Amino acid sequence: MRSRTLALLVGSGAFLALALWIARPPASLANGDKHDDDKGGHAHVPAPLEYADAHVPLGVWTDPAMITRGKEIYTTRCAVCHGDAGDGKGPAGVALPLMPSDFRDKAGVGEMRDNYWFWRVSEGGQVEPFRSKGSAMPPWKGELSVQDRWAVMAYQHTFSGHDGPHVPREHPESLAMGRDIYAMACVGCHGVEGRGDGSVGPTLSPRRAPQPRDFTTAEFKFRSTPSGQLPTTADLFRTLTEGVRSGGGAMTFGLYGHRIMPSFRHMPEEQRLEVIEYVKSLNPAFRERREISIVSIPAPPPVTSERVARGRKLYADAECLACHGERGRGDGPSAPTLKDNRELPIAATDLTRPERFKGGSRPEDVYRTLMTGLSGTPMPSYGDSLEPDQSWDLVYYVLSLSRDGWRRAGGGPIERWASAREMAMMRIVVAAVMAMLILADVAAADEAPISGIVKAVDTANQTVTLEVTGRGKTRQVVVHLKPGARVVKFVRASEPGKAGFVEQQLPLADVKAGWVVSVETKHEGDKEVAELVKVVLER
Structure with a gap:
């Protein structure tokens, strides 16, 4: 009894510390160290989701042909601003309000991940936070091929004096922020090396599935990619933002929305992207894959009683009721015998409680789960056995098993994530920020x-x-x-x-x-x- 009480106290303290950290993260860790303006237009921000999986092949960085090609492009396109020596002091660059990046700055270059670098070359200064700083860098995605952009990056990399590939193992400082966030928010469940063996993890669902994810394997449940493939960065971002809904042990008491993994939607988006980059570094396969296939989700058709009736027949024909039960309550004849790939007992999802659907309860979420399955569990993929129209029939029948699910299928209200009081506070904060920006504009009216x-x-x-x-x-x-x-x-x-x-x-x-x-x-x-x-x- 004493050990259980101690575990509850320790766990509660950990969650309280996590909540306080999310509300006010240490500036030196989570927000990054700001570079001096004289080091150029680099800012420590992660690449947005649309570029987060755009990793450069390892061989590019040291390929002499690619570096030579990159030098040709750099000389004609980039040197006028960034300078022949890569110092950001080209004749046009010195005249700009925002100084071009100095590629000789080893610390600054080491901090830039390859997907960030590719994003900057592709979009130039036309995206935030660079656009609002007055960056004049043009976007090159319309003029340079992907390979040409890789080549110019490889040549720019040589200015820093580093002759190896530009990857996290060579530049651990590029993951410093994500590593700090992981240590404070994730290591208790997922473990120091990301193997799902943290000290807190087993208490969340004692001797049962689900258990914390092992990031070092290829097995991820929540994906938009085909069965057996790694998730995209957007998939990881969605899981981190929404959390994982499931019944659990005493340690999950108080987690909003029946979550066995908490939602981190209140963590700033940049910090979520940073910690995901660190998680990806724990599994080299994320960086080594070249092509990513995404399961296509067509637009949901209208909900009709005929569709639901066809879905009910499919539910029986596909033997969904063997696990989920005739009425979808997770009490089918096979349910008591179900185990995951770790041989841990696992419950069949109660389809009458969409608020506990681990992959989300929107029609698109249920469709995606049918197409991808849940790796490591008895839930298979139906991507090869159902046509899209059949899948939507089954989706609508599943959602019809609960009142809330039916409302969602018909376009009902989306779950609120902030109370009216929280929204009012946000408006006050936004008004205060706007006032400061106006004052800053007035103060900077004479800038030349x-x-x-x-x-x-x-x-x-x-x-x-x-x-x-x-x-x-x-x-x-x-x-x-x-x-x-x-x-x-x-x-x-x-x-x-x-x-x-x-x-x-x-x-x-x-x-x-x-x-x-x-x-x-x-x-x-x-x-x-x-x-x-x-x-x-x-x-």
Whole structure:
């Protein structure tokens, strides 16, 4: 009795510490160390989900042919801003409000994961948080193939002095933030090495399934990928955000929504992505896979009584009732004998309680579970045995077994994740942040260097209209050129014995809409005036 009480106290303390950490994570661990502005436009943020699985093949980083190809691209496309030496001091780069990245900075380069790097080259400065900082870097995904982007990354990597592949085992600092979050939030259940052997895990569902996931194997239940394949980063993100619903032991008391794994939706999105990158590093197969297949989920058809009737027949024909029971209560004749691949007893899901569906209870979630199955459990994949129309029939019958599931199938209200009081507090916080941003705008009204996209050129009045983005908003600025003002661009030196770039003066009439330029402006009355316009990019 004493040991059980002690376990409950220790577990409660751990969950309290976790809740406090999520509310106020240590800045030095979870929020990252901010780089000085003079190190360039790199920011410690994870790649978004659409790029999170875009890992570069290991051989690219040390392939001489790829590095040579990358040098050719870099010299013609990148050096004007990033500099021939990769120091971020190209002739166009030094004129920009946000200095280009310095690829010689070993700490900064080591911190960048390959999917982050690929995202930056692909999208340029047109995405946050770089767009609101005034980044002028163009997106290259429309002009460079995937292989060409890999090549230029491999060449840029050489500036840092590292001659091995750009992977976490070579640059452990790239996972520092995720490793810290994992140690504080996950290790108790999943273990130090991610093998599902943490000290708290067995108390969640004593001597029964489910048990904490072993991240080092290829077996993951909740996926959008075919049976036997690893999940996508988006799948891991969904599981981390939603948690895992299931009945458990005393240690799960109080977890909202009958979850055996808590939901981390209140953890900032960037921190969730960081810890997922660390989890992926525990299994090399995540980085080694080249192609990812996704199970297609067609748009749900309308719910009709005929569909539900057909689904009921399929439910019997596919022997779903053997485990889930005739009425879906998880009490079929085979239910008492079910075991997972660890030989642990496992309960058949009670289909009348969709709030406990581990993979989610929306029609799309149930469809995905039918197509992928749940690896390591008796639940098989029906992807090869059911046509899409049949699958939807079965989905709607399953959801018809409960009132809440039926409402969801018909487009009922989605579960709220925040109370009215929490929403009111959020509005207050947002209003306060907006007020601070307005004050910051006022304080920065006299800042000089700006870069933007040329929208119009008026040679008669000697003005250039720019579209400028900063602090999360876009505005148009009319720049008045003073008498004698110059417009210059930077071209490769053509004279023998000369290297680098030289200035080439242009008439204002040659400046085209769509070009990216940088200017240093001053206030004169109600006008923005400039004496020099530097062309950063012609497009």
